[in-house]
Amino acid sequence: MPLMSTKPMFDLAYEGGFGVGAFNVNNMEITQGIIEACAQEKSPLILQISKGARKYANMRYLKAIIDAAVEEYPELPIAIHLDHGDTVDLVKECIGDGFTSVMIDGSHHSLEENISLTAEAVKVAHAAGVVVEAELGMLGGIEEDVVGLDAAEYEKNIEKFLTDPEDAKVFYEKTGIDSLAVAIGTSHGAYKFTHEAKLAFDRIEQIMKTCPGLPLVMHGSSSVPKEFIDLINQYGGKMPNAMGVPEDQIANAVRQYGVCKVNIDTDLRLALTAKIREVFAKDPAEFDPRKYLAPGRDAITEMVKRKLHMLNSAGKAEQIIAHWKKEGEPLPNYYKQTAGV
């Protein structure tokens, strides 16, 4: 059952050419929509769960849904990741819940505090065979319950918020992290920018030089496609001035610059919302949830397929599983316990 660490995925993605999509899950339909796309495209995937998702769905339900997905698709390389963990206690809970990867996000603290929080999380996670993603630098937009800088302010001061390559080197050496989320001009949510984004590709290059071998992660990587915003607005929504990162720039970061993991949540929300609004607008008498959730789930599948092509991860599942087996990567402890290996 390929419930795996992200390490074998990043080993291959680090060489460049493709990136692994990390998609946020909050319920059954979203999970099924994502998995169906990855199964059709034979793509590796990371299912990520935020603190908000744990609270919304109750982790026992989410865990059962994900276990079912892993059993349904034994040929797919799937990792389960905590998104934006903020305490070591939460990291411990997630390890107990069977996550194969966790994020500890100390980016809102000072460098020293971020280092000590992250180092502690790494100690706990590595002891359990779980890999750790950390964050350095500051993204714009809304993340979890932390409302970040607004788009105009972020754009104006962007240089100041980007990840510093020398800080990244110190951070990497002192914490022993397995991957690093960097600020290179992306932003969370649907209202990222007031002007078209221009990612700081030179920063990616510099950080890869100061931190050789460290897989880089891009958060806030939804492209907020205009056609979905138009549909939402056409069918009674109100999302003026929504704007994302152009997909060609994400593709470039992954294919040319070697970014390994790309976080996408907002675009899935937009796909689901646009479709549900359309059903309601066209058939106001409809009240069977299956009649709007099923098309919503299909819309997520289509959106994820689009992303897998952007990331060029379509068709890479087999290669990753082969690499995992060849390397004899240690199985996460959780897996050993539950599968009795």
Ligand SMILES: O=C(CO)COP(=O)(O)O
């Ligand atoms: O970074 C994310 C989750 O951690 C999601 O980013 P988006 O809001 O751009 O989808």
Ligand SMILES: O=C[C@H](O)COP(=O)(O)O
């Ligand atoms: O970065 C944040 C993710 O999009 C998760 O958002 P959430 O906390 O609303 O689940």
Ligand SMILES: [Zn+2]
């Ligand atoms: Zn953060």
Ligand SMILES: [Zn+2]
């Ligand atoms: Zn994020």
